[in-house]
Amino acid sequence: MIVLNPEKQRLLDTNGHILALGGPGSGKTFIALVKAEHELRSAKLLRGQRILFLGFARATIAQVAQQAGTLVSSSHRDLLEMNTYHGFEWNILRSHAYLLKTGKPLRLLPPPEAASRLAEIDIDARPAEKRRLFLEDGLLHFDLFASVAGELLSKSKALARIICDAYPIIILDEFQDTNADEWQLIQILGKRSRLIALADAEQRIYEFRGADPKRIGEFIATFAPSQFDFASENNRSNGTDIAIFGNDLLSGANKTKTYNDVSVTKYQLRKGIAFHLDVKLAILKACQRLQKSGKPVWSLAVLVPTKQLMLDVSDYLSQEQLFDGGKKLPALSHEVALESTAPSLAAVLIAGLLESCPTPAELAQRLVISLCEHIRGRKGDKPVAQGELKLVGALGDYVGTGVIRGSARKLVVDECKRIATERINLTMSGDPWEDWLSVRQLLGNSAAASIVQIADDAKYLRLLHKGAVLRSKLSELWRKSGNYSGAAALVREALLQEHFSASTRKWTGIHVMTIHKSKGKEFDEVIVYEGSHQGRIVRQNASDKDIAQARLALRVAVTRAMSRATVLTPNRDPCVFL
Numbered sequence: 001m002i003v004l005n006p007e008k009q010r011l012l013d014t015n016g017h018i019l020a021l022g023g024p025g026s027g028k029t030f031i032a033l034v035k036a037e038h039e040l041r042s043a044k045l046l047r048g049q050r051i052l053f054l055g056f057a058r059a060t061i062a063q064v065a066q067q068a069g070t071l072v073s074s075s076h077r078d079l080l081e082m083n084t085y086h087g088f089e090w091n092i093l094r095s096h097a098y099l100l101k102t103g104k105p106l107r108l109l110p111p112p113e114a115a116s117r118l119a120e121i122d123i124d125a126r127p128a129e130k131r132r133l134f135l136e137d138g139l140l141h142f143d144l145f146a147s148v149a150g151e152l153l154s155k156s157k158a159l160a161r162i163i164c165d166a167y168p169i170i171i172l173d174e175f176q177d178t179n180a181d182e183w184q185l186i187q188i189l190g191k192r193s194r195l196i197a198l199a200d201a202e203q204r205i206y207e208f209r210g211a212d213p214k215r216i217g218e219f220i221a222t223f224a225p226s227q228f229d230f231a232s233e234n235n236r237s238n239g240t241d242i243a244i245f246g247n248d249l250l251s252g253a254n255k256t257k258t259y260n261d262v263s264v265t266k267y268q269l270r271k272g273i274a275f276h277l278d279v280k281l282a283i284l285k286a287c288q289r290l291q292k293s294g295k296p297v298w299s300l301a302v303l304v305p306t307k308q309l310m311l312d313v314s315d316y317l318s319q320e321q322l323f324d325g326g327k328k329l330p331a332l333s334h335e336v337a338l339e340s341t342a343p344s345l346a347a348v349l350i351a352g353l354l355e356s357c358p359t360p361a362e363l364a365q366r367l368v369i370s371l372c373e374h375i376r377g378r379k380g381d382k383p384v385a386q387g388e389l390k391l392v393g394a395l396g397d398y399v400g401t402g403v404i405r406g407s408a409r410k411l412v413v414d415e416c417k418r419i420a421t422e423r424i425n426l427t428m429s430g431d432p433w434e435d436w437l438s439v440r441q442l443l444g445n446s447a448a449a450s451i452v453q454i455a456d457d458a459k460y461l462r463l464l465h466k467g468a469v470l471r472s473k474l475s476e477l478w479r480k481s482g483n484y485s486g487a488a489a490l491v492r493e494a495l496l497q498e499h500f501s502a503s504t505r506k507w508t509g510i511h512v513m514t515i516h517k518s519k520g521k522e523f524d525e526v527i528v529y530e531g532s533h534q535g536r537i538v539r540q541n542a543s544d545k546d547i548a549q550a551r552l553a554l555r556v557a558v559t560r561a562m563s564r565a566t567v568l569t570p571n572r573d574p575c576v577f578l
Helices: 006-012 028-041 058-071 085-100 111-118 123-137 142-155 157-166 180-189 215-223 242-251 277-292 307-318 341-354 360-377 386-401 407-425 432-444 449-464 467-481 487-497 544-558
Strands: 018-021 051-055 080-084 107-109 139-141 169-172 194-199 226-229 262-267 299-304 509-514 523-529 561-570
Touching: 006 028, 006 226, 018 028, 018 215, 028 051, 028 058, 028 080, 028 169, 028 194, 051 058, 051 085, 058 080, 080 085, 085 142, 085 157, 107 111, 111 123, 111 341, 111 360, 123 139, 123 142, 139 142, 142 157, 142 180, 157 180, 180 215, 194 215, 242 544, 242 561, 262 277, 277 299, 277 307, 277 523, 277 561, 299 307, 307 509, 341 360, 341 432, 341 449, 341 467, 341 487, 360 386, 360 407, 360 449, 386 407, 407 432, 407 449, 432 449, 432 467, 467 487, 523 544, 544 561
Parallel strands: 018 194, 018 226, 051 080, 051 169, 107 139, 169 194, 262 561, 299 509, 299 523, 523 561
Antiparallel strands: none
16 A cells, blocks of 8 residues: 655645646656546546656656556556657647648658758758748658647647547646747646646756746646645655755755765776776676675666767777786676667668669669768758768769769769669578678778768667667568568658657666766666766856756756766866766
């Protein structure tokens, strides 16, 4: 039997809109799930109605689903629907977008394709271009999901009534991170549905995507909710000083204190094979502690400020380091929360080469076009280097005119022709993995760096856990037709489904990810690793706003830990927060 303190019991007995505030591990999700079970048990829901739980990350939703397995009775679990904000919005749009009467069939614009299309658009002009792509071409960017769904429900009161009747209670996790469009949609839903907002103003690390410090106040002003504050509770790292340290980071009080189960280490700058030695040693010590703890299953997260540092650390952990005197560090098995854009574009390109083609010339032209998409889009939202954009422009002109100038650019075209000819001469075995590797090797052996990059990006598919899925899909394709015709579209669709699926994989073993990716997750131990050059927690000459966001992000990082948090910062120029 679950025993609740008076404040949580009061929330359980409250009707109407609710705002539950609290820091990391304070039990906001716990009480929300208990509240859902309480509402379902009361049998107040009508036939066909469900309680909806919305969160931002698929991994978080999967974690909440596991928690619901112990808090919501088996007879009620089908009546608790859990989804991401994007997933919920897409469900509305794909079924009812015809009501917008744009005159164009709706088609999702996947992030890799979006990155390629927007690469040459100035960052400030991208919102307008996303809107244009939707209105003129029917291509819907992920960033428009909330605004278009809001427009749809605003125009169709009947549809809004149907959605709200289907979900009379909606739980909004990480409410403080909602942007203006999501807030607009929530206001529409809140006119008929009861809203339970879970929020922590000090975990607001997504201002770059529109999260606003005023959002919690706006919710209070709009819905006059019953308010509950669980800030003093700590269920995640109870018995440690981790939460105290995290809160002290916000005021700077941590600089003059020591804490149980929190360590801050200043490491010295090293070179060569010892460059990331300190973080690897910290990981090995953490693994020893966790193994000695007696827990049959444990988790350790290595959190870093940037994607590049994440990849560098992953590469270092994947290799064995042999030092003078015979001392060595073993390779460490781990998982990486990898950005999927570059590997996805590479996978679609390789799948296109797997497909049969009448002539090498046609295949070479297809490869040139796909190469341009890969160059434009592989960095995601980051700007593309001018030299790369000029190469893409020259290759685009070549596709139209057949003329290419410049030795480096001519090399790329010649390599595309050579690879196309060699691919036509390859005999496919019908084993997708073997055939995939053969095509990837053709790219990897190229004399053109931009083509070799495709092969390198494709190697990261294993870190996305997509190798087995793609192999299965391609095997099915071969069994049906004896070739890989349609492979590119199949791979594109398989990768797209990743954005709407909630993995039930448990967070066990060693995980390397950015600080922002760790939001909403928890691990037995956390190591926050700040790089000595790139990968700083706070950049030099950062604005006051960026400094405030970095401070909040560091607090989020350390409070992911349940039993111990370790922070590594360079001794030559330590993090100003430490």
